[in-house]
Amino acid sequence: MSDKHVDEFSGVETTGHEWDGIRELNNPMPRWWVWTFYATILWAVGYAIAYPSIPLLTKATDGLLGSSSRADLTQEVETAKSTQTTYLDQIAAKTVGEIDADPNLRQFAISGGASAFKVNCVPCHGSGAAGGPGFPNLNDDDWLWGGDLESIQKTIAHGVRFDGDGDTQVSEMPAFADVLDATQTRNVAAYVWSLTKTSSDIEMASAGKQAFLDNCAACHGEDGKGSNDMGAPNLADAIWLKGEGEEAITRQIIAPKHGMMPAWAARLGETTVKELTVFVHSLGGGK
Incomplete structure (x- = not known):
């Protein structure tokens, strides 16, 4: 005969633990929950065997499947670089007009130009290309040297009043202090x-x-x-x-003030200059 205590109200056996006259009911976990728990343990063991997971002194175990997230990432990067190289080769071979006329190539050039702009042009023209005192706003349609693709390309490539480039854009307003009273x-x-x-x-x-x-x-x-x-x-x-x-x-x-813009062709290369050209032209003020 069992000597286990059974709660008279619920009919459930107690565990034998008692606190201040209160007995703990022995309610086991549902069987489906227990089997699910066992299944997760088996899954974890299988995963640890199949994939890299157990740390060693210099690396982790390789896993039976030989999977590697590092290798996958490397492959994805190589694929992306290969795709970029294809587009960059096309940009290098085409004129800015041809680039702008190709929707896919234009979008790629705008993305590349936006990145180059943030690194090289933001200090003067601002993060939104709105310029500031003495620095032109590239969003409007006011262009000192022309707002078409070819003119923008020339200005970016050779700069304005830049002594290091023989093809730089040059114009200076004379001082009229001695001409006009x-x-x-x-x-x-x-x-x-x-x-x-x-x-x-x-x-x-x-x-x-x-x-x-x-x-x-x-x-x-x-x-x-x-x-x-x-x-x-x-x-x-x-x-x-x-x-x-x-x-x-x-x-x-x-006493007129004259700004200066560096020539970017020698520093960035022709391809990046073309990307910058298409990007600046796309801001909305390009002609």
């Missing part, structure tokens, strides 16, 4: 400002028009819209590179 300078500044905004003095702006035509129109054009061939900025689009307002324009007329 103070009154004429203020009048010209008032006229230039009037091309996009209401001048502080309409009579000064009117008087400055003739001085502008006599001294500035050769580069900026009679309508003030500039010239990409000469790198002369458009003064009639309300986009100001060196400062906004009549005072800033006056300072630029008296």
